[in-house]
Amino acid sequence: MKQRYLPLTATILIFILSYALCVAQYPNMLSTRVIGNLLTDNAFLGIAAVGMTFVILSGGIDLSIGAVIAFTGVFLAVVLEHGGMHPLTAFALVLTITTLFGALMGAIIHYLEMPAFIVTLAGMFLARGMAFVLSIDSIPIKHPFYATLKGLYYKLPGGGRITLIGGLMLLVFAVGILIAHRTRFGTNVYALGGGAPTAKLMGVPVAGTTIRIYAFSGLLAGLSGIVFSLYTSAGYSLAAVGVELDAITAVVIGGTLLTGGSGFVAGTLVGIFIQGLIQTYITFDGTLSSWWTKILIGLLLFAFILLQKGIIHLSRPDRQHA
Amino acid sequence: MTSIGRTYLMRLLPQLIALATVLIGISIVFPGFLNLEIQNDRLYGSLIDILNRGAPVVLLAIGMTVVIATKGIDLSVGAVMAICGAVSASLITSGHSLAETLLITLSVGVFCGIWNGILVAVLDIQPIIATLVLMVAGRGIAQLITEGAILTFNDPGLIFIGSGSFAGLPMPVVTWLIFGIIVALLVRQTALGMLIEAIGVNRQASTLSGVFTPVLLIAAYVLSGLCAAIAGVIAAADIRGADANNAGLWLELDAILAVVVGGTSLLGGRFSIAASVLGAIIIQSINTGILLSGFPPEFNLIIKAAIIVFILVLQSPRFRSAFTFVNIPRAAGKPTEREAK
Amino acid sequence: AELVVGFSQIGSESGWRAAETTLTKQQAEQRGIDLKFADAQQKQENQLKAIRSFIAQGVNAILLAPVVATGWDEVLQEAKDAEIPVILLDRTVDAPKELYLTAVTSDLVHEGSVAGKWLAETVADKPCNVVELQGTTGSSPAIDRKKGFEQALSGHDNLKIIRSQTGDFTRTKGKEVMESFLKAEDGGKNICALYAHNDDMAVGAIQAIKEAGLKPGKDILVVSIDAVPDIFQAMAAGEANATVELTPNMAGPAFDVLATYLKDGKEPPKWIQTESKLYTQADDPMKVYEEKKGLGY
Amino acid sequence: MQTSSDNILSAVRIEKGFPGTKALDKADFHLRRGEVHALLGENGAGKSTLIKCLTGAYRRDGGSILLDGAEVDPRDTFEAQRLGIGTVYQEVNLLPNLSVAENLFLGRQPRRFGMIDTRTMNRMARELLAEYELELDVTRALANYSVAIQQVVAIARAVDLSGKVLILDEPTASLDAHEVAMLFRIVRRLKARGLGIIFITHFLEQVYDISDRITVLRNGQLVGTRETTDLSRRDLIAMMIGRELADEIHAPHAATTEGELRYRFRNYGRRGRIQPFDLDVRAGEVIGIAGLLGSGRTETAEVLFGAHRADSGTAQIDGHSVELSSPRAAIRQKFGFCPEDRKTAGIVGDLSVRENIVLALQASRGWTRPISRAEQNRLADQYIRALDIRTADREKPIKLLSGGNQQKAILARWLATEPEFLILDEPTRGIDVGAHAEIIRLIETLREKGMSLIVISSEIEELVAYSTRVIVLRDRAHVAELDGDRITAHKIVEAIAAANERGAA
Ligand SMILES: Nc1ncnc2c1ncn2[C@@H]1O[C@H](COP(=O)(O)OP(=O)(O)OP(=O)(O)O)[C@@H](O)[C@H]1O
Ligand SMILES: Nc1ncnc2c1ncn2[C@@H]1O[C@H](COP(=O)(O)OP(=O)(O)OP(=O)(O)O)[C@@H](O)[C@H]1O
Ligand SMILES: [Mg+2]
Ligand SMILES: [Mg+2]
Numbered sequence A: 001m002k003q004r005y006l007p008l009t010a011t012i013l014i015f016i017l018s019y020a021l022c023v024a025q026y027p028n029m030l031s032t033r034v035i036g037n038l039l040t041d042n043a044f045l046g047i048a049a050v051g052m053t054f055v056i057l058s059g060g061i062d063l064s065i066g067a068v069i070a071f072t073g074v075f076l077a078v079v080l081e082h083g084g085m086h087p088l089t090a091f092a093l094v095l096t097i098t099t100l101f102g103a104l105m106g107a108i109i110h111y112l113e114m115p116a117f118i119v120t121l122a123g124m125f126l127a128r129g130m131a132f133v134l135s136i137d138s139i140p141i142k143h144p145f146y147a148t149l150k151g152l153y154y155k156l157p158g159g160g161r162i163t164l165i166g167g168l169m170l171l172v173f174a175v176g177i178l179i180a181h182r183t184r185f186g187t188n189v190y191a192l193g194g195g196a197p198t199a200k201l202m203g204v205p206v207a208g209t210t211i212r213i214y215a216f217s218g219l220l221a222g223l224s225g226i227v228f229s230l231y232t233s234a235g236y237s238l239a240a241v242g243v244e245l246d247a248i249t250a251v252v253i254g255g256t257l258l259t260g261g262s263g264f265v266a267g268t269l270v271g272i273f274i275q276g277l278i279q280t281y282i283t284f285d286g287t288l289s290s291w292w293t294k295i296l297i298g299l300l301l302f303a304f305i306l307l308q309k310g311i312i313h314l315s316r317p318d319r320q321h322a
Numbered sequence B: 001m002t003s004i005g006r007t008y009l010m011r012l013l014p015q016l017i018a019l020a021t022v023l024i025g026i027s028i029v030f031p032g033f034l035n036l037e038i039q040n041d042r043l044y045g046s047l048i049d050i051l052n053r054g055a056p057v058v059l060l061a062i063g064m065t066v067v068i069a070t071k072g073i074d075l076s077v078g079a080v081m082a083i084c085g086a087v088s089a090s091l092i093t094s095g096h097s098l099a100e101t102l103l104i105t106l107s108v109g110v111f112c113g114i115w116n117g118i119l120v121a122v123l124d125i126q127p128i129i130a131t132l133v134l135m136v137a138g139r140g141i142a143q144l145i146t147e148g149a150i151l152t153f154n155d156p157g158l159i160f161i162g163s164g165s166f167a168g169l170p171m172p173v174v175t176w177l178i179f180g181i182i183v184a185l186l187v188r189q190t191a192l193g194m195l196i197e198a199i200g201v202n203r204q205a206s207t208l209s210g211v212f213t214p215v216l217l218i219a220a221y222v223l224s225g226l227c228a229a230i231a232g233v234i235a236a237a238d239i240r241g242a243d244a245n246n247a248g249l250w251l252e253l254d255a256i257l258a259v260v261v262g263g264t265s266l267l268g269g270r271f272s273i274a275a276s277v278l279g280a281i282i283i284q285s286i287n288t289g290i291l292l293s294g295f296p297p298e299f300n301l302i303i304k305a306a307i308i309v310f311i312l313v314l315q316s317p318r319f320r321s322a323f324t325f326v327n328i329p330r331a332a333g334k335p336t337e338r339e340a341k
Numbered sequence C: 001a002e003l004v005v006g007f008s009q010i011g012s013e014s015g016w017r018a019a020e021t022t023l024t025k026q027q028a029e030q031r032g033i034d035l036k037f038a039d040a041q042q043k044q045e046n047q048l049k050a051i052r053s054f055i056a057q058g059v060n061a062i063l064l065a066p067v068v069a070t071g072w073d074e075v076l077q078e079a080k081d082a083e084i085p086v087i088l089l090d091r092t093v094d095a096p097k098e099l100y101l102t103a104v105t106s107d108l109v110h111e112g113s114v115a116g117k118w119l120a121e122t123v124a125d126k127p128c129n130v131v132e133l134q135g136t137t138g139s140s141p142a143i144d145r146k147k148g149f150e151q152a153l154s155g156h157d158n159l160k161i162i163r164s165q166t167g168d169f170t171r172t173k174g175k176e177v178m179e180s181f182l183k184a185e186d187g188g189k190n191i192c193a194l195y196a197h198n199d200d201m202a203v204g205a206i207q208a209i210k211e212a213g214l215k216p217g218k219d220i221l222v223v224s225i226d227a228v229p230d231i232f233q234a235m236a237a238g239e240a241n242a243t244v245e246l247t248p249n250m251a252g253p254a255f256d257v258l259a260t261y262l263k264d265g266k267e268p269p270k271w272i273q274t275e276s277k278l279y280t281q282a283d284d285p286m287k288v289y290e291e292k293k294g295l296g297y
Numbered sequence D: 001m002q003t004s005s006d007n008i009l010s011a012v013r014i015e016k017g018f019p020g021t022k023a024l025d026k027a028d029f030h031l032r033r034g035e036v037h038a039l040l041g042e043n044g045a046g047k048s049t050l051i052k053c054l055t056g057a058y059r060r061d062g063g064s065i066l067l068d069g070a071e072v073d074p075r076d077t078f079e080a081q082r083l084g085i086g087t088v089y090q091e092v093n094l095l096p097n098l099s100v101a102e103n104l105f106l107g108r109q110p111r112r113f114g115m116i117d118t119r120t121m122n123r124m125a126r127e128l129l130a131e132y133e134l135e136l137d138v139t140r141a142l143a144n145y146s147v148a149i150q151q152v153v154a155i156a157r158a159v160d161l162s163g164k165v166l167i168l169d170e171p172t173a174s175l176d177a178h179e180v181a182m183l184f185r186i187v188r189r190l191k192a193r194g195l196g197i198i199f200i201t202h203f204l205e206q207v208y209d210i211s212d213r214i215t216v217l218r219n220g221q222l223v224g225t226r227e228t229t230d231l232s233r234r235d236l237i238a239m240m241i242g243r244e245l246a247d248e249i250h251a252p253h254a255a256t257t258e259g260e261l262r263y264r265f266r267n268y269g270r271r272g273r274i275q276p277f278d279l280d281v282r283a284g285e286v287i288g289i290a291g292l293l294g295s296g297r298t299e300t301a302e303v304l305f306g307a308h309r310a311d312s313g314t315a316q317i318d319g320h321s322v323e324l325s326s327p328r329a330a331i332r333q334k335f336g337f338c339p340e341d342r343k344t345a346g347i348v349g350d351l352s353v354r355e356n357i358v359l360a361l362q363a364s365r366g367w368t369r370p371i372s373r374a375e376q377n378r379l380a381d382q383y384i385r386a387l388d389i390r391t392a393d394r395e396k397p398i399k400l401l402s403g404g405n406q407q408k409a410i411l412a413r414w415l416a417t418e419p420e421f422l423i424l425d426e427p428t429r430g431i432d433v434g435a436h437a438e439i440i441r442l443i444e445t446l447r448e449k450g451m452s453l454i455v456i457s458s459e460i461e462e463l464v465a466y467s468t469r470v471i472v473l474r475d476r477a478h479v480a481e482l483d484g485d486r487i488t489a490h491k492i493v494e495a496i497a498a499a500n501e502r503g504a505a
Helices: A003-025 A032-041 A043-057 A065-081 A087-111 A116-134 A144-151 A164-182 A184-194 A196-201 A206-232 A243-253 A265-285 A290-315 B002-029 B046-053 B055-069 B077-093 B098-122 B127-146 B156-163 B171-189 B192-201 B203-208 B213-239 B251-261 B273-293 B297-315 B317-322 C015-030 C044-057 C073-081 C108-123 C140-153 C171-184 C199-211 C229-236 C251-264 C285-293 D047-054 D077-082 D100-105 D118-130 D147-161 D177-192 D204-210 D233-241 D297-305 D327-332 D342-346 D353-365 D373-386 D403-415 D433-448 D460-466 D489-497
Strands: A153-155 A161-163 B037-039 B042-044 B150-152 B241-243 C004-009 C034-039 C061-064 C086-089 C102-105 C128-134 C159-166 C193-196 C221-226 C242-245 C271-273 C278-280 D007-018 D021-032 D036-041 D062-067 D070-072 D085-088 D165-169 D196-200 D213-218 D221-227 D261-270 D274-282 D286-291 D312-317 D320-322 D335-338 D421-425 D452-456 D469-474 D477-483
Touching: A003 A265, A003 A290, A032 A043, A032 A161, A032 A164, A032 A265, A032 C044, A043 A065, A043 A164, A043 A184, A043 A206, A043 A243, A043 A265, A065 A087, A065 A116, A065 A206, A065 A243, A087 A116, A087 A144, A087 A206, A116 B251, A116 B297, A144 A206, A153 A164, A161 A164, A164 A184, A164 A206, A164 A265, A184 A196, A184 A206, A196 A206, A206 C044, A243 A265, A243 A290, A243 B127, A265 A290, A265 C034, A265 C044, A290 B127, A290 C034, B002 B273, B002 B297, B042 B046, B046 B055, B046 B171, B046 B273, B046 C171, B055 B077, B055 B171, B055 B192, B055 B213, B055 B251, B055 B273, B077 B098, B077 B127, B077 B150, B077 B213, B077 B241, B077 B251, B098 B127, B098 B156, B098 B213, B127 B150, B127 B241, B156 B171, B156 B213, B171 B192, B171 B213, B171 B273, B192 B203, B192 B213, B192 D353, B203 B213, B203 D342, B213 B241, B213 C171, B213 C199, B241 C171, B251 B273, B251 B297, B273 B297, B273 C171, B297 B317, B297 C159, C004 C015, C004 C044, C004 C251, C015 C034, C015 C251, C034 C044, C044 C061, C044 C073, C061 C251, C073 C086, C086 C251, C102 C251, C108 C128, C108 C140, C108 C159, C108 C193, C108 C221, C108 C242, C108 C278, C128 C140, C128 C171, C128 C199, C140 C159, C159 C171, C171 C199, C193 C199, C199 C221, C199 C229, C221 C229, C229 C242, C229 C278, C229 C285, C251 C271, D007 D047, D021 D036, D021 D047, D021 D062, D021 D196, D021 D213, D036 D047, D036 D204, D036 D233, D047 D062, D047 D165, D047 D196, D077 D085, D085 D147, D100 D118, D100 D147, D118 D147, D147 D165, D147 D177, D165 D177, D177 D196, D177 D204, D196 D204, D204 D233, D213 D233, D221 D233, D233 D433, D261 D297, D274 D297, D274 D452, D274 D477, D286 D297, D286 D460, D286 D489, D297 D327, D297 D335, D297 D421, D297 D452, D327 D335, D327 D353, D335 D403, D342 D403, D353 D373, D353 D403, D373 D403, D403 D433, D433 D452, D433 D460, D460 D489, D469 D489, D477 D489
Parallel strands: C004 C034, C004 C061, C061 C086, C086 C102, C102 C271, C128 C159, C128 C193, C193 C221, C221 C242, D021 D221, D036 D196, D036 D213, D085 D165, D165 D196, D286 D452, D286 D469, D335 D421, D421 D452
Antiparallel strands: A153 A161, B037 B042, B150 B241, C242 C278, D007 D021, D007 D062, D062 D070, D213 D221, D261 D274, D261 D312, D312 D320, D469 D477
């Protein structure tokens, strides 16, 4: 077992273990419905979290994604319902906008040497503000093309479905994994996370990479917004509040270090599943009050982190010879 | 001494300029803004409102500054505010004396800090995630105490903390002023400040130099918890009720923003309490300014974003080195003016 | 077998909502219903997840208090496919009517107009500058209560909304925003009435008015919506003038129609509107307060 | 301003200023094809700055750079690499989180169908390192390997990148004789291929061993360029420090009068790090520790200081048992420890020189008893003077000091605590000749005052100069002890070599 895969393995183990525990208590949780739901319901979060993984791997953070998702939804709703544009054109347009928005934040972070936390926080205000300005109402999207897209799913035995957006999330993860581990850009992202000044000395194009990272995150946030608008058939400026925190949590549960430079895109997927599992478990239980729900989520989060630490600690031999 | 005073002023200069700019901007849009008058034995006016409304964020920013200086972050402060507000309300309504209530409430804040601190310093969990646990669970705990309702109280003593006045200033302002001065003196008149900065810059080297890192880290989170507790009491006292659902909601982001506007680097190290307090006041000025401006609320966020970006760009190292009209010592440790001569 | 009902609640963002949750649980218990409760923490995606897992669990019926009107078609269709009736609580959705059994809600626009009518009648012909504390920007109560109020005021040219800002449905923000209204309008001398989208903001604003040295309820009329217990205390003290009730007991009627539907398949009407009752200082506020106190507000 | 045609790289009147410092003042530098050109100077003379200006890591304030006679202006190191300039910067500048192979091929990974061909990359990495007699798991993160190995990897990368020019900024600081010899073999091969090689070091033997010409900088200005064969050691030192240096290396001591036995470690060790050893230290003794890379010298120091807690054995001071469970506990017993890796374990980069110097003293006093500002200034000034730390003033953030001066400031940090037992891990690494002599003299003085010292060094000459006893390590165990007349370079090398296989390999 390679040491760098340890956190990932730990996370996967924890997921399998807790899923088994859940099933032991609620046998229904093994149904294909639950598995299909896990994919569909978390699709937008998963897609955004892939972008977040890259950002965090590079040592940054992107707080704007929730707001960008909301903006994308409202934008689509407005142009589709009031502008009469074809959804595909609108998709292309909105993805261009969010990508440029991300790139702009990346450029500010790099050229003005400002911390990502703050730049993207301002980005969050701005994106949500733009959504408000476009429309404060929630606008339903009734375009027939949406219905077509939503009609695309693969029915599993037992009533579950792999929907288009669920499949799209898996695809995005696959692409993300390839980019992270099999392209120079991916290695450069890790390099930035290992230390920007050093990476610069080693000839990594820091400016370009930073801009591309945030542009990529913006692109995926936009894609996530499209998925969200498909998911809810609407655009709403208050949608997806706090998604950035969920995404960060998924990334970190997935074994990526927030300090950057170490982690896996695949881990994020497991992180997403773990979070989804917690929620499913809580709904299956159904006896928790609002407050106990929060407390339990917090405690489970804590338990996962501890467990992960424990597994890594136990299986790491004292720094040894090569 | 004067040279230290001058360094100090230079450190605060960008924040002072930003604050002045914002205030002038508002008074152009809203002319009566700078008026101050005495009413019911206390100063009354928009400027006082800013200081008063800013109290929770100022307090949170004080604790957050120290945590950030250690290279940490505390996302739980909003939730801790809610918990402490709820605790104080439920204690006072169940007949405890004001002193008991305050003591227990502050202890709860301290306890929350210890919890965070242990997670970070002993269990070595990344601060953002360690404090996320309490951020999520904490609001649940607060709601558990109030059962989701607003727990109203009528104790004049507790209410005084929120809306009384002392020496012509609202109590919240007096509280944060005194508390801020105490903390600033505590960190600067003792060696705490330097040791905390050392930990933030290089924890390993500090430990090897004999700095008692775990204890200081925990202390930083305890301070943050304490600040959140005070802020929570003030927020509850202000509305005479503990609103566990909304008290301190998203205020952690405002506090972090205040610290950054105050020029303290999120990467830890050099910090200034005074600058963070100014940062918080700047943010509150923006908020109040937006309210006074009379724009429809849809524009609130955009205006806020624009002003913050503007201020941050002005403060960014790149921008400043491009326009070296003022060569101000940066928190991150850019050379000081004195060297340049 | 025991009836299993899933309840997807928005979250717990206000005392009113906590009361609704409490009452729903009480009502379920009284009827021997096994209530599966899911708190969505103000997020639609969590509600969608909750409904899907209710379907996966095979509950007998679902109660849904939707956080937003749009975006429910698909999941409602899934519930329908699984033959699980869905009843909407407290807000309606923007979906074909056949997708849900019924909606037990008040009419948000109507609430706003009740408040507006009361104000118009009370002020009569005198000129009156109104300030408005809106709910969370973009939320449907904020939009509709604003709309209803404005409708009621149209035609009364003496009534003018001079300032309108969001107070996020919270006391703290209500107080803060009211403070700035008072500053902006000549220490409050310009303001004749306050309309708040919920009682919590009104309670905060009342404190701000008092601290500014004015008398709420007299110098500035206060009208708000929800009828939570604390506003009755304020009314008893003469500091608030009127409130429009939004009953937190939506579940009672919902369970009733559900029972008949499940028993003999009788489709209820698509909308069961709850009463938007107006309370004023004349309605013995302290008595109402005592009644409401224990309901979990 | 003649640029002879066989100059491959010329730097003309390069200027670079930092606030408070003129790091380069119209410095000229010419590198010929097929030569090894040593760039020398005291700590802070501007050597690294010149290199960084040449490779675009810094924007220079003035002057021009010619590569192959054509003016070039590398905007960043990436461009410099493309121009065929490979560089090893001072302080290993590699990415600890990336694998060894990724570090070697960052930015030029072999690709197939647009995707990185990891297998080929790893194979190439293994082949590349084989030239340096390193057999590593190239897929493991670099952080798993010692500084020395990292340095070899950095060299391998730079060599592989250098089409025309190879720049080595103190590449041998962490290397032992064996690796240095290997490096020099490679350098000679590159030289034969016509590359120009810039070599920065403070080891004068190495300068005379490998270089063809020498350029000396002082205070950012060019002092001169000479043929190595024409320049005596004495003249070279005079060029560097601007004055004559008193006897450079002392004669080995006669066995000194024995002080009382103060520190007694029995069966002391930590599993997986250092095998249990016995150690007695007297007052006024300097114990040198010798060994190959990875032999456990640093581990010995860390266990003694409590940075890693010993899991076996006992420690006694003056006959009383003590628990050295943490650095704090050790410091309470008046221990001090200058770590080897100054960047990550030594300096607190953003803090000023003053604060770095008082840090340990303040920490041991506790936070409630702050050292007054005046006292801090006094201490800082005292040590800046005593150790000749070159800094614009004491408030300069220490990360802006040159490497050697940082090292001196860390030493000052410990001297300020007036320790009785001082552990120095590679105290002279990266320190110029003048300072080198000063530090050796300092060690002498401290010993004479009755301090007990443990000094780890890869420079055997140096150990011979100041040690009263030398302990030799091999494979994480103490294997030999030399004292008195037996402390000679020859005997130490012999003891180290007594192992038939190398260190940890
Ligand atoms: N980024 C910087 N900011 C300010 N001053 C700097 C910076 N980098 C270097 N200096 C200063 O420039 C001078 C030259 O430093 P440089 O690192 O080039 O010295 P050096 O010759 O490489 O020394 P050493 O042998 O110790 O490595 C020093 O006085 C140093 O303090
Ligand atoms: N040749 C090697 N091959 C693989 N790993 C090595 C090798 N040499 C050292 N290491 C690793 O580097 C670490 C550092 O070893 P240590 O600090 O004990 O060395 P040292 O004797 O102090 O030598 P130096 O300080 O000069 O590197 C060891 O823990 C070991 O894992
Ligand atoms: Mg150097
Ligand atoms: Mg070593």
